[in-house]
Amino acid sequence: AVALVALAATTYFNSFWRSEPYVVVTLVMTAILVPAYVYILLTRVHKAYNAALEANLAKSRFLAQASHDLRQPIHAISLFIACLRDARLGVEEQQMVNNIDRSLQSVSRLFQSLLDISTLDSGKISAQPEAVAIGEILQDIAQQNSQAAQWAGVTLTVVATHRFVRTDPSLLTTMIQNIVSNALKYAPGGPVLLGCRVRDGKLSIEVHDRGPGIAAQHLPRLFEEFYQVRERGDKDTEGVGLGLSIVQRLATLLGLEVSLRSVENQGTTVVIDGFDMVAEPVRSLEAVRAKPASLLDGLRVLLVEDDVNILMATGILLEKWGCIVQQEDALPEGKDVTCDFIITDFDLGAKTTGTDCIAYIRRANGRKIPAIVVTGHDENRVRDDVGDPQIPILSKPIRPAELRSTILALKLQAEQQPVHA
Template identity: 85%
Template sequence: MSWPRNLVETVASYSYNNKNEYDAERGQAISRVITVPLIFLYMVIALFASSRELNTVIVVMLIYSTLYIPGSWLLLHDIVKRPGYKFGRRVFAMSNDYLAMTFAMAVGGAITAPIFAMVLWVTVGNGLRYGPRYLAAATAFALLSLAAITYFNSFWREQPYIVVTFVMTALLVPAYVYVLLNRLHKAYNSALEANLAKSRFLAQASHDLRQPIHAISLFIACLRDARLGVEERQMVNNIDRSLQSVSRLFQSLLDISTLDSGKITAHPEDIAIGGILHDIAQQNSEAAQWAGVELKVVTTRKFVRTDPSLLTTMIQNIVSNALKYAPGSPVLMGTRIRNGKLSIEVHDRGPGIAGEHLPRLFEEFYQVRERGDKDTEGVGLGLSIVQRLAGLMDLDVSLRSVEGQGTTVVIDGLDIVEEPVRSLETNRIKPASLLDGLRVLLVEDDINILMATGILLEKWGCIVQREDGLPEGKDVTCDLIITDFDLGAKTTGTDCIDYVRRQNGHNIPAIVVTGHDENRVRDDVGDPEIPILSKPIRPAELRSIIMALKLKTEQQAVNV
């Protein structure tokens, strides 16, 4: 007996587009193909049961079966194939609906009076789906329909009170709906403005608070290189552990505010998925050690076409959840091929999640809380961010969990591509050289961050020139530029890089560090060769990027 329920679920899900967003036009088309056969069946039964001639029944059946019913399916097919706003298609759909209902009521007379309920339903439905202007247009269609019905059918002319009732209903009900829609739109706009204000606040608070976190992270890295005793080193490790928890929290807040702004777009490229997984495992190795988790990766040589930054964020959030909610148990990252697509799977053997929580896990700020549970870091945004990023990249995310056995999260739908052809020069890996003697121009308007970063770079062997703003009128001879994005005085890291490069006469390698949305900064910088690092950055990540840029510069010099 599950067939009707599954049919309803199938029809309901069909009203959603590929991004899991409700499509009003598609939803209306679905309603049309369901209700039209029911109206057709009623018309046939009613006309056969009436004293109307059989010829009238045959005409009605032919017109409905050969024109309107197939037309409804063709309209649905066009909406599925060409989704989005199409004004002409909406006008055609409305005209088609009212013509069909007008014809039915004009032919049938009294027995087709219940079809007026469909006229009212279609009128209100257009307003609720598309807005007040369409409601006004649909009301005009309804009144024209009633006028045509009265003109062509003598029965309705002989029943003026019924016609007047229909007209008043066709006016008053949409008018009341119009008032409610206006109130709803005002409330929606107020809620939208409040949501945007929340997003702006989160973005600004995240940026401002990430500055001192970034500075503390750098100072901790400097302390690690100092000659500390065992007890002092343990205290530094504890501080670093707490700091990373706060850092992940602010990263989630920044991610969700950036998603709310609608400014994130996917930039796909061919990448080695194995490299992404191993990088994430390396970045989380310390956190896994703290949580007592054995983090494993199943090696793969597959290449996929996707946005590496957004995909990394998705997997990172999933792994962070596994480390938080499944401490002391193994976590496995791997891939699987399904239907010609690549899936990424993250398995843990933690306590699992109760069934009543599963439907809400992808909601913002939802966290699984049971009586007596210990507090865990975070605010419940990780899986929500994963799902929204998946929608941006046309991927699917699913989660299954069994209490006492563990949880599995799957990212599905990655397009597999051939391994990119690389030149021999690119494949030659030179041993990473030390940074001794590397001349670095460090530009940062925050004095604490400027001091901490400078000390760290000098410990690595770099010769550092510190500047708290655009170094106008100064000697800016350097091998590498590391600059914050916001430098004050209406200048940015982009301006700084352009200025220094002009002064030196060539494109000096550069790194931009920012607490803002990475995509927005990248658009401003306009150079895909310049790495954009989000605060707070891990010292190991900074050092790795510097080494890569130095190695690339040396290879280019050899090739020249």
């Protein structure tokens, strides 16, 4: 509009322009057509952007729903496998159980990678820093990967450390787990070392392997999503190439730096750097985790889970650990709910959640009973709903050792400092 007004004014006051009408017409057409063309282009770009945004949101919604639905059967299968391990099976049957467990772990790791990248894309993850014993985290990861290391023929060694740092233990565990999984996958048959080093007042975590190493041309792209090192004739390996991308994103979230160096035929080293060291806290819940399972004998557990398979599998496992289990597939209103411990799913149907269940049971018993919430949803969202930092949130699928150690920790903590409602 301004251009047309300017052209009209110039034509009116300029005799040369009035004598050249074709020039004026050309300029007027240019003043109209160019903005119109730009407007059309911007409109198309805007529509394309909205379509891409909607597709991305649809992908996130799909992965979120699929993650919840897929967690349930994987969680149930892992619990049934744990029950089978405690059964008196023959050598051949035990080997079959081991093979099933190995395949399930592969599926679980792949599924967890897709879930992690989807959750990171959603921007819903926030760090919850606290004083963390690095040595305990490294030992836990080594223990969780001991079976996988045995299958890969890897000697997994942890260098002991008593250092404490301030970070988010859950996110840090995910980072190290992805690095260790890569080492077991790409460097089978050799040693893998986990340890710490202090540089310039900061602590770093290092994972070393003695695998075939990585060619120099691949190194700049290793942290890209879905990038995998593939050479002609290489055998297939599990995974989709998201492990290091997840590590990089979590490092950025935690304010850390990740670097990788590798030499062909010598091995690979991944370093997570930038941890702020802190003093050891006065008390740590982790200090009581590694207790014998006999401490669970006679523990009265109320188990609330709307999935029948998971309810049955978890109940069998708890009973094998010596617990007295009351199984419920919904909020047990109007029933005897006397118990020492609560394990509840988050979604219980009928607009009821694990938060409601815990509050109801605690009111019925007149005391603050230790509780665990198990969920297939985003852990941060569930934690916000529960609103109690003393109630652990365990994400499906749960390894039996993780469930048992969490129960033991809460039980012993309640015995040392009983809290009444």
